[in-house]
Amino acid sequence: MKHRKGRNGFIAVCVLPAVILFIIFMIVPTINVFKMSLYKWGGFSNNKTFVGLNNFKILFEDPKFYRSFQNSVLLIVMVTIITMVFSLVFAAILSREKIKGQNFFRIIFYIPNILSVVVISAIFSAIYDPSQGLLNSILSIFRGAKADPILWLGNQKLVIYSLVIAMVWQAIGYYMVMYMASMSSVPESLYESANLEGAGRIHQFFNITLPLIWTNIRTTLTFFIISTINLSFLFVKAMTGGKPDGASEVFLSYMYGQAYTNSSYGYGMAIGVIVFLFSFGLAGLVNLATKREPLEF
């Protein structure tokens, strides 16, 4: 096609606003995260002092950081495994079997995904409430009415697992619908011939369904890890605030607490840098570990 006059002007008018906003609100702040991590900078006063990698040195000796690190890893591992397994199995059932009310189930399962994390946190706070909570009142049927209430969010050991349940509840429908979409593209004839040869459902799931949607599973897994790091922050911020006594603190909530609430910007950003590198490292690692020859169908 011949270039006509006004082409460059047209391109500039269309692209420049997006590029400028993107640079101001995404590129520059990202660079600032890395830059600020090298400074000691606290409060609203403007005395920044360059301290090199000192923030990172403090960070690696900070027991609170290690605690948030542990919690984050625990959340990532548990939420990822539980959500992936359940959503894959449910997707396989809903797309393979002739289930009555398939649409109904799909609509219900997707609901958590459209709710704000604040709403989900409030709902789960009501469920976990020690004295008037839904969960304890069901359990009291088995444990007897006089049993001590379980402090789902107040117990240092339990709180992480309570978060895991809420996060799985939130994520399961989204990934299920996604896997259903990719499973529906697997040709029916493969299952028919497998049926003729007498292969059972479980056999079919592992030898036909999983290998054929493997590429999709890999991509979602990578994204899932990154999004779990972010979502765990949203949940902790709205539901527990890191309580009790920092037992539910995760990476980004610790960063936000240091940088925003505590106004030690430099130190907070150093945490941000570490989390950034960690999440990409982990995603890359998972990507490598799950590499398979793609199958064609």
Added chain:
Amino acid sequence: MKKNGKDTLYKVFIYIVLLLLAISIAVPVGWVFLASVKENAEFYGNPWTLPKGIYFQNFIDAFQGAKMGEYMLNSVIVTVLALLLLLVIALPAAYVLARYRFKGSKLCNIMFMGGLFINVNYIVVPIFLMFVDGDKFLNRVFGSGFLLNNLFVLALVYASTALPFTIYLLSGFFVSIPKDYEEAAFVDGAGYFKTMFSIMMPMARPSIITVILFNFLSFWNEYIIAMTMLTGESKTLPVGLMQLMQAQQAAANYGRLYAGLVIVMLPTLILYICVQKKLTEGMSLGGLKG
């Protein structure tokens, strides 16, 4: 015949598991609706009792006492503004980036793709500090700063941070249109702008609707940026709800909290019921969210 028996058993098992999951999702959500019309005294004791009557005072309390009405207006303003800004900025950019080769087009595409991996949670504090500095500067020059606590600026931040995902989704559509459409338009004498507005945009309608749906949900539900940028009295709904949650822990005022919850989630639920097909379809086409 034996196989059939096993089959039925398997089917029954599947139905039970599916129903259990559906119940675990529907019951808590439905419970909030029931709880929102309970009187405060009804919250002591068994949480499973049905409300004695419809106590509508909770909603009036939430709207007026907890200022949820004002916050709702803020949320509507921010969400609508952000959606408008996003469409006006992202649509032309996505169209040009997908269909024109020019100096730097490759760099732009890579840049926006990279943007998919930048999460706002990392950069929210630097953005906040940028505004603090900006306000200080404006204060010196004009005597007052306007970057923090400004709904329009908040909407601009929302729109900007949604650009990578939106451009990625729209470009994916624009790339798939055959070149013939534009060539025909040029032969007919239509200029660049006319081609874009009257030929390409109408064709992109389904993708645009998907973009609006996803971004509506994320803007309406967002609270980290809103919490950070709106430091004063005016807040958005989710931030107001968080405040209610904290207030409830201090002075057990349950009815108001659950009324607030209903106010926040009702718009998204209504929208979802209207467009649920579109949303779940668009998702498989749109890929992933961070």
